[in-house]
Amino acid sequence: MSRAVGVRPGAALGRVLVVIPTYNEADNVAPIVGRVRAAAPDVDVLVADDNSPDGTGVLADALAAADGRVHVLHRPGKQGLGAAYLAGFGWARERGYDAVVEMDADGSHAPEDLPRLLAAAGDADVVIGSRWCRGAKVVDWPLRRLLLSRCGNLYARLALGVPVADATGGYRVYRLAALDAVDLGSVCSQGYSFQVELSRLTHRAGARIVEVPITFAERQRGASKMSAMIVAEALWRISVWAVQDRRAARRRGVRGAGDARVRWP
Template sequence: MTSALVVIPTYDERENIPIVVARALAATPPEVHLLVVDDASPDGTGEIADRLAAEHDRVHVLHRAGKEGLGRAYLAGFAWGLENGFDALVEMDADGSHHPEDVPRLLAQLADHDLALGSRWVPGGTVENWPRRRLLLSRGGNWYARVALGIDVRDVTGGFRAFRAEALERIRLADVASHGYCFQVDLAWRALQAGLRVVEIPIVFTERVHGVSKMNQSIVVESLRKVTWWGLRRRVHAAFELLVHHRRLGSVRSNSSRAA
């Protein structure tokens, strides 16, 4: 990769964003830039990001009119990065749960892959400071997504990942309709369906120290509903394809018998 953009969505992260930006700048080479996508945070996160951008030419800020969801923030950041010619785009949380020091490891995987997923649930990956309920919810959600969608990704819900720019262009971002945390499942599944080369690398995920998590029951319900729908649609499509195959096979056998 010759250039990369780390997209960092924010909403009320005034305590975290200076720390995350400083760590990311220190951990990455000059060709890696940061884009803070702020959803008009009422706590002044956007203004802090503007000051950081004024101090560092590798930091940029994209202000949005209001809180529109994680997925829309990433799509806006991806569009900005593609328009500005970056070769790779990275997703990273603003709360410190993703370690910016791992960004070079993700980018290094793009030499041989189209998408590198930072995974909590492959050997070597782990989560620090999570209550048992969150652990069970994450593991259970990932297991359910794997079974429903028929995929072999251990951490399909994880939000620390790096894409080759041309890979993002192949998965039709304009068609992505998921805007909450289900966005991560949607993008990974689209990448697999498009035949992209996907790899998981272990990461350490650390629970935030400052601020409040944006995870809530409505996000979990949205993810469950959409993954269930996608899984049912996949099975109906597979059953239809099998039916068509058997009918074609029966027709070929019938024609062969008449010819004999």
């Protein structure tokens, strides 16, 4: 694999920020932040709240007031998961963090798995907490959700050539150098497709991506943000990216053949 990013094996991870997007997660924000702080005391936490009408942002402010490692980013309204993570990445970069973690607020991503993900990042640019690699476990999902996720990930892998089992997984560690190697300004997708797009872009940039098995559990409190529109967006965008990548590969092939003819003695 090309190593345009090129982490050194065993390289220190540095300062780590866990970004937790929230919208109407009043029942979950305090428990998830508390679990993160207990599982990984040396990391900082950023709650990126999209002006939740249920008071999630106010609760997050109280957590930040009581703990100097907890911070809150108040956003003007519901703009989507991808936009929240991009804002969190920018917040981390401005403050000199070396790595960021994506984590859902609903408890489906167990903070207790975080130390293993951070340890794996010592030899990787991107770490995905995977639901579909060997040793992973998914709890309390109906068969329809299982099939949808497995088939969607298989389609993403075959269509885009990204060699990961869980391209849609949202529990991740990124070194900032890996994010700086891609054009984040071009990213406009949300939900599942945001995770697939970041997988595609970092892979194309030469990042070393590794997967760590996790136990993924369905949320116990609050309402899921998943919808048919999010799934449809993901499938549509994956198809568009696949066509774009094949066209780009053909153009490179034509240019390469032309260059070869010019250079031929």
